[in-house]
Amino acid sequence: MIQTRKIENIILSVITLCAAAIWVFPLYWAMVTSLRRESRVVSDSAGLIPDEFNLTSYIDAILNTRLLTWYWNSIGTSLIITVVTVVTSMMCAYAISQMRFPGRRLLYLVVLASFMIPAQALVVSQFILMNDMGLINTWGAIILPQLIVPVVIIVYKQFFDAVPKELREAVLLDGGGEYTLLFKVYLPLNWGITAALSIITFIGAWNAFFWPFLVATSESTMTIPVGITQVQDTFGVQYARVMSVALLGAMPVAVAYLLFQRRVTEAVMISSGVKG
Amino acid sequence: MALRNKKRLRHNLIAYSLIAPFLAIFLLVFLYPTFKVIQLSFTNSPLIGDGEWVGLDNFRRLFADRLFYTSLYNNIYFVVLTVVPTTAIALGIALMVNRLKGRLQALILATFFLPYILPVSVVTEIWAWMLDVQFGVVQPAIEAVIGRSMPVFRNPQWVMPTIAVVTIWWTNGFNVLLFIAGLRNIPSELYEAAALDGATSRQQFMRVTWPLLWPVTTLVLTLQLILQLKLFDQVYLLSQGGPFNQSYVLLLMVYREAFQLNQGGYASAVALVLFVMIMVVSVLQFQLLRIGGRK
Numbered sequence: 409m410i411q412t413r414k415i416e417n418i419i420l421s422v423i424t425l426c427a428a429a430i431w432v433f434p435l436y437w438a439m440v441t442s443l444r445r446e447s448r449v450v451s452d453s454a455g456l457i458p459d460e461f462n463l464t465s466y467i468d469a470i471l472n473t474r475l476l477t478w479y480w481n482s483i484g485t486s487l488i489i490t491v492v493t494v495v496t497s498m499m500c501a502y503a504i505s506q507m508r509f510p511g512r513r514l515l516y517l518v519v520l521a522s523f524m525i526p527a528q529a530l531v532v533s534q535f536i537l538m539n540d541m542g543l544i545n546t547w548g549a550i551i552l553p554q555l556i557v558p559v560v561i562i563v564y565k566q567f568f569d570a571v572p573k574e575l576r577e578a579v580l581l582d583g584g585g586e587y588t589l590l591f592k593v594y595l596p597l598n599w600g601i602t603a604a605l606s607i608i609t610f611i612g613a614w615n616a617f618f619w620p621f622l623v624a625t626s627e628s629t630m631t632i633p634v635g636i637t638q639v640q641d642t643f644g645v646q647y648a649r650v651m652s653v654a655l656l657g658a659m660p661v662a663v664a665y666l667l668f669q670r671r672v673t674e675a676v677m678i679s680s681g682v683k684g
Numbered sequence: 685m686a687l688r689n690k691k692r693l694r695h696n697l698i699a700y701s702l703i704a705p706f707l708a709i710f711l712l713v714f715l716y717p718t719f720k721v722i723q724l725s726f727t728n729s730p731l732i733g734d735g736e737w738v739g740l741d742n743f744r745r746l747f748a749d750r751l752f753y754t755s756l757y758n759n760i761y762f763v764v765l766t767v768v769p770t771t772a773i774a775l776g777i778a779l780m781v782n783r784l785k786g787r788l789q790a791l792i793l794a795t796f797f798l799p800y801i802l803p804v805s806v807v808t809e810i811w812a813w814m815l816d817v818q819f820g821v822v823q824p825a826i827e828a829v830i831g832r833s834m835p836v837f838r839n840p841q842w843v844m845p846t847i848a849v850v851t852i853w854w855t856n857g858f859n860v861l862l863f864i865a866g867l868r869n870i871p872s873e874l875y876e877a878a879a880l881d882g883a884t885s886r887q888q889f890m891r892v893t894w895p896l897l898w899p900v901t902t903l904v905l906t907l908q909l910i911l912q913l914k915l916f917d918q919v920y921l922l923s924q925g926g927p928f929n930q931s932y933v934l935l936l937m938v939y940r941e942a943f944q945l946n947q948g949g950y951a952s953a954v955a956l957v958l959f960v961m962i963m964v965v966s967v968l969q970f971q972l973l974r975i976g977g978r979k
Contacts, residue, residue: 416885417783424780428795434853435798437821438810450819492709500706509699515707522714524966528914528935529959532731532942532951533720534713539732553713561706586698615803617917618935622943633803637921640809647813654806665801669794672801673861680858680907682865682900 442466442651449648465648466656469639474627475656478635481624483660485550485631486613493557493609494602501564502590506576516565523558528618535622549623550631554613559679560605567601568594604675607668614661632657721959724952731948742953752954755934758844762915762933765848767908773852774859774904775897779889781860782867793864797857807854808921812837815846837923840930847918847931854918855911859904866900867893906969913962934958 440458441449442465448454469475503509504516527534534553535544543549571594579589595602617633624630627638636657640650665672725742729735746752781793799807814822817835826834836846870893878888916935919925925932925940934954942951 420780420783424784424792427777427780428792431799431853432795434810434814437814441813456821496706496709499702503699503702507695507699507702509696512699515703518710518715522710524963524970525714525718526910526914526959526962527714528916529938529955529962530714530717530721532938532948532955533717533724535942536720536724536732536948537713537717552709553717555709556714586702590702611801615801617804622939633805636803636809637805647816647819650809651813654809658802658806661801662798665798666794669790673793673797676858676861677865680862680903682862682869682903 438651438655442648442655444648446646446648462648465646465652469649469652469656473639473653474630474635475632475653477628478630478632478657479660481547481550481629481635482614482631482633485547485554485620486610488547489551489554489613490606490610492551493555493560494606496555497557497560497605498564498595498602499590501561502568502586502594504561505565505568506589506594507586519558519561522556523562527553527556531619531622534619538623544623545626545629547629550620550629553619554616557609557612560609563601563605563679563681564598567598571597601678603671604678607672607675608679611661611672721952721955724949725956727949729948730946731942731951732946735949738949742950745950746953746957751929751932751937752934752957754929755932755937755954758929758931759913759915759933761844762848763909763912765845766851766912767905769848770852770856770859770908771901771904774856775863775901777856777860778863778867779893782864793860796860799854800857802854804854804917805921807850808918811850811853812922838927840927843923843927843931847922850922851912851915851918855908859908862900862904863897866897870896903969906965909965910962910969913958913965 437456440456443458443462444454444460445462445464448460500515500519504512504519530553538544538549538552541548543552575593576589579593584592614631615633616631620631621634621637624634627635630638636653639653724735726737726739727735728738728741777796781789781796784792814820815836817823817833820833823833826836834842836842874892874896875888878892883891914935915933916939919931919933919936920939923931925936935958938951938955938958940951941947941954
């Protein structure tokens with residue numbers, strides 16, 4: 409009985425490792441390809457094992473594409489989206505959670521409803537709006553529609569609801585106002601959730617494709633996900649180069665994820681409501 | 685009394701100042717465009733510029749448009765190809781990963797989750813290379829099965845299943861995480877009690893794990909359903925809707941009509957259909973979650 413359990417365990421572990429190997433293979437293969445010379449990538453002798461460490465295509469990618477501009481656009485827009493979204497959502501969630509004012513219920517209903525509206529279905533009218541505002545091919549157009557992330561408000565509200573009421577009364581008795589309460593008490597109590605929501609918002613903004621693709625049509629305003637699709641046009645079918653650019657584009661968030669794995673994992677779980 | 689009213693007013697003003705920044709952005713870039721897209725769908729507007737009110741013409745045209753039905757069919761086909769498979773695969777992976785401990789678990793979990801944080805264009809470029817008909821590393825495997833290499837994104841039968849595979853590879857890590865969170869929420873005493881009663885691991889799964897995991901499973905299923913209905917990026921980047929429109933989907937139709945054919949009104953009508961579809965699914969999801977929460 410114990411013997412069969414053991415064998416079962418070993419078999420399951422082997423299956424797990426095989427599945428993991430299959431899953432990581434595309435990334436492994438992209439890496440191997442990017443480190444080969446272009447002529448070798450498409451030759452018959454190019455095996456599955458890395459046998460070359462050639463950085464030419466990486467250097468070429470950085471020098472001959474506008475990768476650095478795209479990095480800058482991605483970092484700038486994603487950071488602004490994250491900060492503005494988290495701060496405005498936090499303030500709004502605080503008011504909904506802790507204060508009583510006319511329109512409160514309606515506001516929360518609207519937030520919940522907007523959670524169900526697919527932003528993708530609004531692109532036509534959002535594009536027209538951005539065009540009317542003269543923002544096409546600027547950061548403003550990339551940023552503005554991405555500032556609405558209803559889940560941030562919903563999660564903040566849940567966490568603010570859970571803060572003991574005595575705390576609030578004590579601060580109010582001491583003459584503290586609502587802003588003091590929010591920024592000196594509620595925010596410090598919820599740094600963990602703030603970090604989680606910031607991570608989720610940042611990853612979402614960094615990886616956004618459809619919307620930036622519509623409003624950033626000149627190479628100088630493109631973000632990483634949009635920009636790297638231009639590379640194939642520049643390089644043609646030069647796979648080592650295309651893979652280098654793809655990996656460079658994926659690098660910042662991938663590295664950040666590997667460094668802060670636990671935090672990202674928890675952030676995803678919290679924001680989808682399976683863990684509070 | 686007057687003092688009380690003044691305090692009340694002050695309180696409300698502070699509340700409004702807290703919600704104002706969010707509300708202003710929300711009204712401008714979300715609520716206004718929502719009404720605008722509805723209004724546009726009743727006009728013959730180009731993308732930029734004014735149009736005339738044409739009543740239900742766009743919808744009449746839409747329901748007579750073969751491309752619309754093709755797109756709708758492909759959207760549903762893609763949902764069938766992805767939603768249940770990815771949920772099943774994610775559950776399997778989560779169960780396997782959950783058995784591991786410590787650093788190994790973290791490492792294996794990272795392996796499955798990593799693709800999820802990649803930009804979609806990175807994902808499509810890697811797969812386009814792997815599936816390249818001449819030099820792709822996967823082609824020998826395809827040859828071994830069907831006897832010849834296959835330009836997957838240019839074959840009407842292969843295009844959607846292949847895009848489904850790419851999508852599952854890309855997004856599955858998210859579902860794995862949700863299942864792992866669900867598994868961790870199951871109290872270990874339940875397993876101990878089951879083991880004491882002599883339950884086999886199969887029975888433990890059927891009687892303990894599966895029922896307690898059901899709320900997470902419905903969450904994953906509905907989130908996936910909504911996500912996969914919004915298919916655009918992968919199709920645009922891998923096959924442009926072809927060949928013979930076999931991977932043409934509703935959001936691609938919105939894009940083509942609005943941004944390439946300059947038919948803002950008609951595109952809005954298509955968008956509205958997708959909008960309603962997703963709203964219906966979302967409301968269902970909301971109800972499901974409420975029922976799940978009450979239990």
